[in-house]
Amino acid sequence: MTPRIKALCVHLLTATGAVLAMMAMLAAAEHKWALMWVWLVIALIVDGIDGPLARAYHVKTNWPTYDGVLLDLIIDYLTYVFIPAYALFESGLMNGWTGWCAIIVITYSSALYFVDTRMKTTDYSFAGFPSCWNMVILVIFALEPNFYVTLAIIIALAVTQFTNFKFVHPVRTDRWRWITLPMALLWVACAGWSAWAEFGPISLAHLGLMISSAYLLLAGIAQQLIPERTASA
16 A cells, blocks of 8 residues: 555545544434444544554645645534534533533634644643543533533633643653553543443443543643653763
């Protein structure tokens, strides 16, 4: 297989996210929330795989006709933001004025964040919360916190999108990757488990979601507070 064909295959893999988004939306329209989250978790796995493949096969050079970054952003807005926000409101977990506030804050702040050219830091982390609302809202589905608590969390995360608070990229942030990547994999495993079990009673999956979510939310800020050790001369 030539380098050009390999690069094209990566683009085709990324584009499957649009199909997964449609499957998730159809499930959401029928209030099949567990099935919707299964599709979104699969989409998250695809999103985690296509980036390293794109860099490995140099897609910008070998197949420049397609803009992989733009394609990725379009699909991410659907699977990370739009469909999870719809599910949060339509499921009844947040409705009334709190639900309206939540979906407006999520969709509006994320649209601005996705076009912010400063979203990536020099160590390939994110400056501000990277609009991973799919991860946040899945945890809300699993734990069902009070809707005022949920709204406070959503507003706080949205505000950080316009700050320099750092959030790690599970694959690209080199510092602490030895624990960040396993934590991300733990989150995916527990998310898939919870969705497959239709968010049943509190279980080990819920515990894993809480631990991994807390780490992924706070690791970047911890890195900002804890100076990185430099090798002595």
